[in-house]
Amino acid sequence: MLKKIASYFFIVFGLVVLWASTSREAMAFISNARDNKFWWGTYQCLHGDLVSMSYLDFVKAFNPPNPPRHAKRTAYTGTKNIALYLDGDSYTWPVRDTNFAGVSEYHFIERIHGGSYHLDSSKKNILLIEISERYFYSYFSGQQMINEVLDTTIKKKSVSGIFPVTAPNLLYASLFTGLTTTTFFNKYINQNLQGNLFNYNFSMPMFEAKAALNYYVFNRASGDVVISDDRKFLFLKETVDKNDIHSSYRPLNNDEITILVNNLNVLYDHYKAEGFSEVYLSIIPNSATIQQPEGYNKLIPRIQDAPNLRMKTIDAYTTFRKTRQVLYWPGDTHWNYDGMELWLDIVNDRFINDYALHQ
Amino acid sequence: MTFNSLQFLVFFMVVTLWYFRLKNQKGRIWLLLIASCYFYMSFIPEYILILGGTIIVDYFAGLLIEKSEAGKRKFWLITSLIANIGALAVFKYYNFFIDNIHTGFLFFGKPLSLPLLKMALPIGLSFHTFQAMSYTIEVYRRKQAAERNFVAYALYVMFYPQLVAGPIERPQNVLPQLKEFRPYNWDNVKEGLARMLWGFFKKVVIADRLAMVVERTYGHVHDSSSLALFTGAVFYSFQIYCDFSGYSDIALGAAKVMNIRLMENFKQPYLSHSISNFWTRWHVSLSSWFRDYVYIPLGGNRKGEWRRKLNVMIVFLLSGLWHGANWTFVVWGLLHGLLVILLTRKTQQEPERRNKLINALWMLSTFILVTFLWIFFRSENIGAAWAYIKEIFALRGGSNYLGFNSRNELYFSILVIAIMLYREKFLPGHFITNNIRFYCFTAMMVLICYFFGVFAENQFIYFQF
Incomplete structure (x- = not known):
């Protein structure tokens, strides 16, 4: 009898866990419910997302300077007539409107293509597309961009072929409106399962024990994180894996660059037709691109230097490569405050130069 | 999944x-x-x-x-x-x-x-x-x-x-x-779970660890030393074996838990004394498929020696193509076919009748041949495979870096390969019948897989076929 009850319990438990790890709504609910809770709370690491992923809290080399230095940028006080739309990501979350030169109106929208905007024709409406290098290829090589740009005008124009194969999200059961394959299948299910089944504060010693074994015995990090050749930084594995489209080292042929440039041109024409005065692109280099440049596929300079690219570019790569400052957190995918401030300097110099702003 | x-x-x-x-x-x-x-x-x-x-x-x-x-x-x-x-x-x-x-x-x-x-x-x-x-x-x-x-x-x-x-x-x-x-049977459940755990061990502890070396050497052919390239080739032999046979172990184990017996796919292929013997031990379900549905209907060995040779070449050509739409697989299949034809006569003496040293030498030479042919299987194209082989025989220096950051990982890899070979040679089949032993084995394998497993969500190599 006990066996029977136990087997039913595990069947129901397994089904619930599979469902919860598939459903985006359930994962959002669980994530909120577990926030800041005691022992069943999610493992929180303050030393960087890569330290968190690899459970290498105990390695001091990957911890940020303590206490972390905060941005101390003084507000720009000159003329202001720019309405800036920043189509950004986690790199630019901490950026504020006062950080930009000449900006009187500031809108931060993650991936603007999915949102809506109303342009004020009395101002210079500038769109700045800031994107992390690791997402650049997958985003602008076609499919994702086509999916997210909702305006029909862009769909009429030819957007070049796609390299990575991403199956379209077919509607399977037309009887059940709204049910798609993504209702039942989630490509992040294994990460979600790990979070739901194991990622608790009380189970951290087990993860840390494995991480310590790998670090001290095999001299490497666990999972999706790798240690840089000079042992000072952690990198996301996908940014250094030569076979991954997010990688800084995956060989890129000229045809691929041509398709990326053509797609950027289509996007540029689209936004210009929408009423933007100018559209800028700024690609933020992967940490590996700057810290470990040997073998770099030169994605950023090849895009920026493409002769037929119509979109204006704001070049962070060249300055980042030249500077002797450390611009990235050792245990994080993101830049540190010095990196962010240097990027803001580059952006502001460009705005001041292009729009003859007076300080 | x-x-x-x-x-x-x-x-x-x-x-x-x-x-x-x-x-x-x-x-x-x-x-x-x-x-x-x-x-x-x-x-x-x-x-x-x-x-x-x-x-x-x-x-x-x-x-x-x-x-x-x-x-x-x-x-x-x-x-x-x-x-x-x-x-x-x-x-x-x-x-x-x-x-x-x-x-x-x-x-x-x-x-x-x-x-x-x-x-x-x-x-x-x-x-x-x-x-x-x-x-x-x-x-x-x-x-x-x-x-x-x-x-x-x-x-x-x-x-x-x-x-x-x-x-x-x-x-x-x-x-x-x-x-x-088929009713629930605890002995089958034990046998199936033990086999699954052995398959997981081969996949996450051995194959995915060796993959680090293989990716490194195949990605750095021109700046790696000949020794590193040869090590990479040997490790690929074990990687593909542990990957594919590990998958088969998990498949057979999962079916066995439900009291369903699937056919064996591997019979210690790297202990083969000839290439033709290798093909009776490697991916048995595919070899027997081609034998039953292509080789025998074509006439097998019943229509004379030349026809037999032609039939062998057709089967290996198809077998190569079966693996993938790339000339590398075609060449890999044809080379295997050629070796089967050329070496059959010389190795047809029963291994039991040879002395142990000669037998061991045949096994070693078969393993080395198979290893070199895997280079075609693993490479992006024929040119890359040829370059890899040429660089091995160039006997030159260069980087000895294997993709491991520590020598401990190399020693550990050799140790787990040795454990795997020993277990499959001397303790084949299901050897855990006692409940206490089963629980101990399960606990030990779970801990080993967790602590020494490389979890990079690597797909199984044969999924691409």
Whole structure:
């Protein structure tokens, strides 16, 4: 009898866990419910997302300077007539409107293509597309961009072929409106399962024990994180894996660059037709691109230097490569405050130069 | 979902427990079919339409073959074969064919641009189409009755443990087992779970660890030393063995838990004393498929020596192509065929009659030959494979870095390979019958897999076929 009850319990438990790890709504609910809770709370690491992923809290080399230095940028006080739309990501979350030169109106929208905007024709409406290098290829090589740009005008124009194969999200059961394959299948299910089944504060010693074994015995990090050749930084594995489209080292042929440039041109024409005065692109280099440049596929300079690219570019790569400052957190995918401030300097110099702003 | 994922562990727990809670076989067949659909759709959901299409065609073809006489039987068989080979031709070989046409026209200075298919190869396509074809051929040969129960037939093709990477089963073995009510048996559960754990060990502790070396050496052919390249080639032999046989162990174990016995796919292939012996031990379900459905119908060895040699070459050419639409696989298959033909006479003396040292030398030389042929299998193209082999024989210096950051990892890799070889040679089969030993073995393997496993969600190599 006990066996029977136990087997039913595990069947129901397994089904619930599979469902919860598939459903985006359930994962959002669980994530909120577990926030800041005691022992069943999610493992929180303050030393960087890569330290968190690899459970290498105990390695001091990957911890940020303590206490972390905060941005101390003084507000720009000159003329202001720019309405800036920043189509950004986690790199630019901490950026504020006062950080930009000449900006009187500031809108931060993650991936603007999915949102809506109303342009004020009395101002210079500038769109700045800031994107992390690791997402650049997958985003602008076609499919994702086509999916997210909702305006029909862009769909009429030819957007070049796609390299990575991403199956379209077919509607399977037309009887059940709204049910798609993504209702039942989630490509992040294994990460979600790990979070739901194991990622608790009380189970951290087990993860840390494995991480310590790998670090001290095999001299490497666990999972999706790798240690840089000079042992000072952690990198996301996908940014250094030569076979991954997010990688800084995956060989890129000229045809691929041509398709990326053509797609950027289509996007540029689209936004210009929408009423933007100018559209800028700024690609933020992967940490590996700057810290470990040997073998770099030169994605950023090849895009920026493409002769037929119509979109204006704001070049962070060249300055980042030249500077002797450390611009990235050792245990994080993101830049540190010095990196962010240097990027803001580059952006502001460009705005001041292009729009003859007076300080 | 891959076997080495959390999703599979939860899925397997739910399906198995539910399977034993059901008291009639009809319910169990439905459960396994739905579970298998979910399993397959977890990779790319849309591709189930291709699989479903071939299942429907083969199901009706089986019924029509059985009902028809003489010429009509052949017609329905050919219809079924065209549907299956057609799916393979379109989804697996079309782009390869077009690429070669492009190259041919370019060679004559007339560039041509024919459209290419922009989709990934459906997972396990070669496996399930071959399994489906074995059903219609067996019905045609009157060795298997046509299956009337559509759900049972669909499950025969889709049974999740062997759906995406085999073993390529025969209907006579699997269909009766799927239709028969098989009660819960603790000994089978122990045997199945122990085998699954051994498969996980081979995959996550050995294969995925060796993958680090293989990726490094194959990615740095020109700046690695000859010794590093040779080590990479040897490690690839063990990587592909542990990867594929590990998958088979998990598949056979998962089926065994449900009291279903699938055919063995590997018989210690690296202990073979000749290339032809290797092919009776490596991927047995595929070799026997080609033997039964290609080699013997072509005349086998019954039509003289030259015809036998031709038949061997045809089988190995097809076997190479079966693995992938790339000239590397074709060359790999042809070289194996050539070696089988050239070396059969010299190695035909029974190994038992040779002295142990000679036998060991034959084994070693066979292993080295197989290792060099794997270079074609692993490389991106023929040029890359040739460069790899040339650099090994250049006997030059260069970087000895193997992709491991510590010598400990190299020693550990050698140790686990030795453990694997020892266990499979001296403790084959299920050797844990006692409950206490089973619990200890389970606990030990779980801890070893967790602490020493490389969890990078690497797919199994044979999934691409």
